[in-house]
Amino acid sequence: MELTKVITAPVLTEKTYQQMSNGVYTFKVDYHANKFQIANAVEQIFKVKVEKVNTIKVDKKPKNVGRFHGFTNRYKKAMVTLVAGQEINFFPNEEVKPVKEQVAKEERKNLASDVEKRVAAKLASKKTATKTNANTSKTTMHRKVGGGE
Template sequence: MNYTQILLRPHVSEKATLVKSFANQVVFQVHPEANKIEIKQAVQEAFDVKVAKVNVARKKTLTQRKANRRLVRTPGFRKAYVTLAEGEKIDFFEGV
């Protein structure tokens, strides 16, 4: 797979912002079938940085019942916490 197929989008949340500032990690939503090695190579190729390690988590699909008893499903996704090597940095929204 190409790195554009593996890295779908950066995941922006409060936790992603905290780990970026404190642990030098960046969070991406990734292809559900990509493994850690492919994710590491995709980040290194796309952003020209050195990756120390990759952790992967999956958010399950949630089903909620609304007031009039209809079901609403929120889709699940897979995200990767990419730890960058010392001194490396990826800027997404700096200067906006």
């Protein structure tokens, strides 16, 4: 079995978050993978040393959605204990992302303020242009001749 297909996904719950502080990480793994394959996959993918692996086969559970009856999928869960002092970081870009978002927000704000300044200048020039045109326009002394109201 390929190492990349052994580990399906991490199991992230309140209980597993508490266990992570003790160096125990929980993964959903291929149903037919054994402990040796799981340990090799974790060591190769995450570049850490595995102390021990505990596995549980979680059976399917009946679920109802309205009038439809079905089952959840069965899966195998592996609790991997790492050697003391090693850890796996599931969220590596968590700190970098907010910094990029703040820079992007500032750029958008600066762009918006530039646009607002240009619009304000344009409106001001239109106001002054209409005032000068109103003063220079000549009034006509022609009377309208004709009937038919």
